[in-house]
Amino acid sequence: MGDKSSVLPSTLVDQLVVPGDVILDVSALTNRTIKLGGGLRQDADLITVTKAGRLRFSKPNKYWVESSQRRYVPSVEDSVLGIVVDSKADNFLIDIKGPAIAFLPVLAFEGGTRRNIPKLEAGTLLYVRVVKANPDTNPELSCTDASGKAAEYGPLKDGFMFECSTGLSRMLLSSPTCPVLEEFGKKLSFEVAVGLNGRVWVNAESPSTVIVVSNAILKSESLSSTQQRILARKLLEKVQ
Amino acid sequence: MALQEREEGLVTPGDVLGKAAEVRAGKGAYEHSGLIYASITGRSLTVSPSAESPDQRPTLEVMGLKAHGAVPEPGSIVIARVTKVMSRMASVDIMCVGFKSVSEKFTGTIRQQDVRATEIDKVDMHLSFRPGDTVRAIVLSLGDARAYYLSTAKNELGVISAMSSAGETLVPISWTEMQCPLTGQIEQRKVAKVGS
Numbered sequence: 498m499g500d501k502s503s504v505l506p507s508t509l510v511d512q513l514v515v516p517g518d519v520i521l522d523v524s525a526l527t528n529r530t531i532k533l534g535g536g537l538r539q540d541a542d543l544i545t546v547t548k549a550g551r552l553r554f555s556k557p558n559k560y561w562v563e564s565s566q567r568r569y570v571p572s573v574e575d576s577v578l579g580i581v582v583d584s585k586a587d588n589f590l591i592d593i594k595g596p597a598i599a600f601l602p603v604l605a606f607e608g609g610t611r612r613n614i615p616k617l618e619a620g621t622l623l624y625v626r627v628v629k630a631n632p633d634t635n636p637e638l639s640c641t642d643a644s645g646k647a648a649e650y651g652p653l654k655d656g657f658m659f660e661c662s663t664g665l666s667r668m669l670l671s672s673p674t675c676p677v678l679e680e681f682g683k684k685l686s687f688e689v690a691v692g693l694n695g696r697v698w699v700n701a702e703s704p705s706t707v708i709v710v711s712n713a714i715l716k717s718e719s720l721s722s723t724q725q726r727i728l729a730r731k732l733l734e735k736v737q
Numbered sequence: 738m739a740l741q742e743r744e745e746g747l748v749t750p751g752d753v754l755g756k757a758a759e760v761r762a763g764k765g766a767y768e769h770s771g772l773i774y775a776s777i778t779g780r781s782l783t784v785s786p787s788a789e790s791p792d793q794r795p796t797l798e799v800m801g802l803k804a805h806g807a808v809p810e811p812g813s814i815v816i817a818r819v820t821k822v823m824s825r826m827a828s829v830d831i832m833c834v835g836f837k838s839v840s841e842k843f844t845g846t847i848r849q850q851d852v853r854a855t856e857i858d859k860v861d862m863h864l865s866f867r868p869g870d871t872v873r874a875i876v877l878s879l880g881d882a883r884a885y886y887l888s889t890a891k892n893e894l895g896v897i898s899a900m901s902s903a904g905e906t907l908v909p910i911s912w913t914e915m916q917c918p919l920t921g922q923i924e925q926r927k928v929a930k931v932g933s
Contacts, residue, residue: 539903539920600824633868634822 510554514562518546521560534561565664569594569694571630576650578658578692579638581621589617591625594660594694597635601625605639607647615652622653622698624690653690656700657707663695665718677717680729681710684737709736748775754797761792765799775799806840807833809876809885816897817845817887819870825849827866829874829887844884847874851888852927864913865889865927871898873929895929 507520514520523531524542533539536548537560546552550564569577571593579591579599588600601623603614617623629637642648669675669691674682678689687701687710697714701707709732717725748754754766754773762768763784765777775781777799784796809815809831817829831843850857852865866872873894874887889895892912899907901917901924909915909928916923 541919629824629863631863634824634863637824 506554507552507560509552510560512552513550514546514552515549516545516547519543520546520552530558532559534559536562536564563664565662565667567660567662567695569663571595571599571627571636571694573627573630575627575630575693577625577627577638577694578653578690578696578698579623579625579694581617581619581623583619584617591623591638593625593627593636593638593692594696595636599627599636599638601638601640605641606651607641607645617652622658624650624653624692624698626650653698653700656688656698657711658696658698659711659715661695661697661715662718663693665714666691666693666695666697668718669697669714675717676722676725677713677720677729680726681713681733684733685710705736709733746781747779748781748799749778750774750776754781754799759794761786761794761796763796763798765801766797773797777801807835807837808839809834809843809845811876811878813876814894815845815874815876815887817872817874819866819868819872822862822866822868824862827862828884829872831885832871845874845876845887846880846884847872847887847889851877851886851890854890857890864925866896867899867924867926869900870896870926873897889927889929892930895927897929897931899924899926 509518509520520537521531521544522542523544533544536546536550538545538547546562548562548564550562553561553563577593579593581589582592582598583590588602591599591601593599604610606615623640625638625640626642627636628639640647640650642650669678681687685701685706687699687706690698699707699710701710713729713732716728720728752775754760754775757768757771757773760773762773765775765779766773767776779799779801781797781799784798786793786795813834815831816833817831819827819829821828826849827847829845829847831839831845833839847866849860849862852860852862872889874889875891875894877886877888880886899915901907901920901922903917903920903922905917905919907915907924908918912928912930913925914923915926915928
């Protein structure tokens, strides 16, 4: 493994890696800063992988491992779909599929004051933004964007929510638009909210639209762009 | 109900030690309806009052038979380990009071406003303590039923030992930062000033 890992950028970039793989040996490099993102760890002089996935590199010096899982690890500035579990004096308790329950302060809404606290019942689906996420504390959420405006955050009414993996959520949010959503968008009218925590909400006028879009999204995780378009067109023919 | 002798004598809880008009209740004794009773099993002893004190009654104390573990009192310096960090407070497990270790579990709480002396409303608990840190703190009060209230709002109070995410003991470099000797990463803590 030694000779594979001493060249920059690492020869394993864009390959599938598993925990234990050494991607770089930094003893040979001096005066260079390397930034390690998620899934990588420095063990004295070796950079080893701690999470199975695909190794990515971005110039000039950033490495990280992209992996997909059904569990969510809260991270700051992520937009997620949360479900209200309970409400306390200062916070709503929201489940975001992470290791700990997240807190949504009652004042974290646009124009929120002590007099107009929203009444969120247990079971309400919310589109929220993660404000604070540390490994040892409960994450903190907000229903406003960084400047304090509501910006689409808040409760989601009607529609249908299903769970998926974090990799599929990221694919649905990628730009240019994900092929399956683009194809359906040409013929059907619907709205979609994607949470990076592996939850997706679909709403449309007719239930059949909701069903066909949800099923297509779930099936398209392992399909390539062309396969996604073929799937979408086949389903559209059946619906219309 | 004979009055207990005031020499070194064995007393049990409930034994009458004297009259409240003549003696004061010290440690291990209490006053009730004008009489002083013992509250623990042990030997009673009399402490003469100091010459200047306005109350010239001698103090009656009962010395327990077995050595007590230390108990935190308001004003005592304690060493504690952080168990949980939340947005407004940190929970700690008190391990030593002064130089003696405790023999039973005591919980402490360090509130956001007691972490440091300046800018107390801008304190980020996560940048001051992490679970697993060892801190030196002073006991503010007996607190509520669950925990003592502690404070680290002095230079010599705060984190004295912590582990980095790489598993090494952090080295303090300032009153807000500690560095991991293995990876060079800097982590933020409320660091105690150790030394002269």
